[in-house]
Amino acid sequence: MKVIKQEPRIRSAGGAALFVAHDDAETLRRTMLQGLEVPFPVLLDHDRSSYAAWGLGRAAWWRVYLDPRVWRQYARLLAKGERWRGMGRDSLQLGGDFIVGPQGRIAFSRPQRADNRPPVGLLLRALEEAAGRRR
Secondary structure (H helix, E strand, O other): OHHHHHHHHHHHOOOOOOEEEOOOHHHHHHOOOOOOOOOOOEEEOOOOHHHHHOOOOEOOHHHHHOOHHHHHHHHHHHHOOOOOOOOOOOOOEOOEEEEEOOOOOEEEEEEOOOOOOOOHHHHHHHHHHHOOOOO
């Protein structure tokens, strides 16, 4: 949740972050959000209609549980001090990262594949460019 720390920069670019999750609220509080103060709205999409609308699929189980890159990524995060937050009800549902510009056009789109979330810096640069600001 590195993006939480970047809330001032997001706001200064005229942006806002929004998290969409498919788990129920209690599961989210117990796992992903436990101990975090999230300054952004968290929307729940139980039927995953927004996931479908944005073209976000599901991973094959072997791409998640047998891929050494996934385990290396978890090991790196844990070594840097991140803590295991548990799993939600569907660990195969893939997410994505999107920047929508001021005119409502998609300025950046990256559906997730197993372990490849983009760096927060890349998202921030895309936001600033979409807003007509360069850093």
